[in-house]
Every structure is written in structure tokens, then in C-alpha cells.
Amino acid sequence: MDRIQSINPARIAWCCADHGITPEALAAEVGISADRMSAVMHDGEGLTFNQLRSVADFFGRGVLFFLEAEPVEAPHVHTPQFRTLASQNPELSPRLKNLIERVEKQRQIFLSLQDELDSDAWTPFEALDLPSRDVATAARHVRQWLGLGDKNNFESLREAVEAKGILVFRTNGYNGKWQIAKESPIAGFALYDEQCPVIVVKKMASEAAQSFTLMHELAHVLLHKTSWIDEESDLRSTQGREREANQFAGLVLVPDAFFKQIDDLSRPAEVAMLDEWLRPHHLKWGASTEVILRRLMDVGRLPLAVYMAYRELVSDRTYNNEDQGGSRAYRYREPRHMFGDRYVRTVLDSLSAQHITLSKASGYLDGLKIADVHALERFCAHP
Known part of the structure; x- marks a missing residue:
């Protein structure tokens, strides 16, 4: 099979450096011999079209990207939002970097199609003027802005957020280009944009966990007005902006008014029974038992020791039991x-x-x- 000789090895080298791998590691990933990759990088040798396409697919780029003679200009390749996330988490995997860029491309597709449709069905995002240090007041305003009632789930929350000009993507449970790997600690990220922000939520076994991640990322968009990427541990953080985002998510999902529906006297003494005790509220509000308990603790209706005992009992189960596999009949x-x-x-x-x-x-x-x-x-x- 003929080989393409006009490959720019400097562009392969740039992509390798950008993804934190060596050309030798790239060769192993895409099924090309180390000798062949060395010949491309150092001797001006070529690759077959299928080999070059494998390299392009690995980096999430088109084949023509590697045929251009000009050097790569990073600001033209990566958006400011991408660079923000990469600087926050320098250990992002190549696969996750590709996902972020793929999400940005989907947003551009969406906006270009909206321009062509010229319809009133979609209204671009308009940032809210929220108090910068009063998270409780901000959460109340956002609940009203979203039009939330006392019965919600992930899809109803997603619909309310999308109605405000924000796209909400949920990664796929199946292995592929739209999946955040099960072993990855990343729970979600937000790409801020003045016209159309995008929130990405990792597919999880629990829809309540997805709802919390959605509201947490929404806090970064509305309160902090910035792009952000979160690991699972950030969704329990008590420091800085993560603390504000967690407080905001809890208040949006479970406002103080909801507590009138909870009977403290019926709370079981056994921690293992707390899920069953709060099950009707968990199903109605779309919030996990943990979030409800955390909010009860915040308002002084639950001892810290009880909350911590529950956390120890269920540690990480919501994030590590990602729903994968199954029928793809639909x-x-x-x-x-x-x-x-x-x-x-x-x-x-x-x-x-x-x-x-x-x-x-x-x-x-x-x-x-x-x-x-x-x-x-x-x-x-x-x-």
C-alpha cells in the first residue's frame, strides 16, 4: 500500500507533547511498529493512509492536520476554555482531552445550526447577576430562574437548565469516544461561554449523583463564570470555590422549605436504615440520601456523627458503580x-x-x- 510522504513530523511531536506521551508510546497505542514511527519522525518516511488516520483519531484531529507544513500555533488549536481546564488538571488523559475538544465541536455545530434555523425555539444564555458571597440567596434566585418545583429528577433538571441556553451532555456508559472511563476520577466539567455554556456530567449508576454534579457545575457557570473540571473528591470538598459549588448544589436540590416534609422523630437509630427513611424524599426531589443528610446537618437537624457514619457506610458507591454494558437495542x-x-x-x-x-x-x-x-x-x- 502506498505511503503518504508529506507528513509533518513536527505536528506529530507537538500532539505527543500536548498529550504527555512519547512517539514510541503513540506507536504502541495505534498499532504501528516503533521502527516505522522512528522513521517517520527522524528520516522523513511516510505512513499509509490507515496508519495516519489511526494517529489522527488518537489525537482527535483530522488527517489533514498532519499534512500542513506550518508549525502548530497552540492558541489556534486549543480554545481558552480548553486551556483553562488543562491548567487546572495537568494530568488529564489524552482520551479526556479529546472528549473536551469533541464537546467544544458539538457546541459549535449546535450554534451554527441555530443560526441557520433562525427560530425562536432557543434563547442564548444570559448570565445572572448573583450575589458573589451569599450562596444561599444565589441558590434561591436560581431555583426561581429555573422554575423548579418540589419534584425533580436528572432529566427535569437538565431540561430546566437547557431552557436557559446551557447545553447539558451526559457521557455514555458504553466504552467509546463519548465515555469518561470508569477508572477516571473526573465527575464532570463546565465549559463557560457567554452565549452557550456546556456542562458535561459523567454517566453514573445513580441519577441523584448525576443531578448533584449537574448543579455543582452549574454553580461554576453562574457563580464563578468560568470553565471548571471536577474530580469526584471535589464534590465533597469544603474549600474555596468547590465548597461554594457544593453548598449551592445542595441548596438548589434541597431548599430549607423541603424540610417541613421530614419527620425527625421517625429517624431510625441504625445508620443502615437512613436510605429507607429518606427514600420517598430522595425519589421526589432527585437528591441523594447523602445530600439530604448533609443539608439536615447544615440546618442543625442532624448530628455530625450520624452524617459521618453514613458517609463511611456508603463511601464512593455512587461514583464507582457506573452503569455499563447491557443491550443496545435502543x-x-x-x-x-x-x-x-x-x-x-x-x-x-x-x-x-x-x-x-x-x-x-x-x-x-x-x-x-x-x-x-x-x-x-x-x-x-x-x-
Whole structure:
């Protein structure tokens, strides 16, 4: 098979440095011999198209990126939001870096399609003027802004946030380009943008845990007005901006008024029974037992010792039991689960208006097969 000789090895070297790996490690990752990669980097030798495509896919770039003769200009390759997250967490894996860039590309697709549709169905994000040091007051304002009642779950919270011009993505439980690996400590991240921020939540076994992550990332968008990336440990932090984000998330999910529905006298003495005691409230409010207990402790209705005993009992179970595997009989629904109703409907509306081809719609919807795109159209018309 013919080899492409016009590869710019400096661009491969830049990508390797950007992802924190060596060319030798890259060769092992993409199934190219170390000798062949060395010849490309040092002797001007080429790669087959399939080999180059493997390299491009690994770095989340197009093949043409590695054929350009000009040196890489980092500010043109990485957005300010990406650089913010990378500086916060220098240990980000290549796979996670690719995910962040992929999310940014999806946002650009969404905005370009909205411009073409020229409809009133979507209103761009407008930042709220919230008190900078009064988290409780800010949380009350945000609950009103989102129009939240006393019955919520992850999807209703997501819908309320998306209605304010913020995209909410949830990573896939299946192994692939839209997954945050189970072993990764990352729980979610926010990419701030004045017109259309994006919040990404890791797929978890517990929807209540996803809801808390969503509200935590929303705090970074609304309170801090910045891009942010969070590990699971940050969702329990008592320091700085993470403390504010956790307080905000708890107050939005479980405001003080909700406590009228809880009977302290019926609280069981056994810590193992607390889940069952709070189960009706957990299901209604979309908040985990831990969040409810933390809020009860904050208002002086639960001893610290009881909360800590519960934390020890259930340590990390919500994050480490990620839902993976299972049937993919409903593959056509996956883009909606991952990208949200707002994004998916924008793609389908653009297809219906003939602004994009069926092939492009497929690409924008995680590479759905044509038949699955039509199945998704029917499902969104009659969910």
C-alpha cells in the first residue's frame, strides 16, 4: 500500500507533547511498529493512509492536520476554555482531552445550526447577576430562574437548565469516544461561554449523583463564570470555590422549605436504615440520601456523627458503580441521552429544513446509522 510522504513530523511531536506521551508510546497505542514511527519522525518516511488516520483519531484531529507544513500555533488549536481546564488538571488523559475538544465541536455545530434555523425555539444564555458571597440567596434566585418545583429528577433538571441556553451532555456508559472511563476520577466539567455554556456530567449508576454534579457545575457557570473540571473528591470538598459549588448544589436540590416534609422523630437509630427513611424524599426531589443528610446537618437537624457514619457506610458507591454494558437495542435513543433534547431537536429540525444532509445529521448524532436517525425522528415526534 502506498505511503503518504508529506507528513509533518513536527505536528506529530507537538500532539505527543500536548498529550504527555512519547512517539514510541503513540506507536504502541495505534498499532504501528516503533521502527516505522522512528522513521517517520527522524528520516522523513511516510505512513499509509490507515496508519495516519489511526494517529489522527488518537489525537482527535483530522488527517489533514498532519499534512500542513506550518508549525502548530497552540492558541489556534486549543480554545481558552480548553486551556483553562488543562491548567487546572495537568494530568488529564489524552482520551479526556479529546472528549473536551469533541464537546467544544458539538457546541459549535449546535450554534451554527441555530443560526441557520433562525427560530425562536432557543434563547442564548444570559448570565445572572448573583450575589458573589451569599450562596444561599444565589441558590434561591436560581431555583426561581429555573422554575423548579418540589419534584425533580436528572432529566427535569437538565431540561430546566437547557431552557436557559446551557447545553447539558451526559457521557455514555458504553466504552467509546463519548465515555469518561470508569477508572477516571473526573465527575464532570463546565465549559463557560457567554452565549452557550456546556456542562458535561459523567454517566453514573445513580441519577441523584448525576443531578448533584449537574448543579455543582452549574454553580461554576453562574457563580464563578468560568470553565471548571471536577474530580469526584471535589464534590465533597469544603474549600474555596468547590465548597461554594457544593453548598449551592445542595441548596438548589434541597431548599430549607423541603424540610417541613421530614419527620425527625421517625429517624431510625441504625445508620443502615437512613436510605429507607429518606427514600420517598430522595425519589421526589432527585437528591441523594447523602445530600439530604448533609443539608439536615447544615440546618442543625442532624448530628455530625450520624452524617459521618453514613458517609463511611456508603463511601464512593455512587461514583464507582457506573452503569455499563447491557443491550443496545435502543441505539437510536443514545444521542438524546448523551447530548440532550435541545441539541438533538436542533439537528433534526435542521435536517427537516434541508439545511443539512442525512449524512451530516448522522455524523452530528454520534454516527447513527441512517435507519436509526429516522427512528430517532419518530421517537422525538412521539416520545
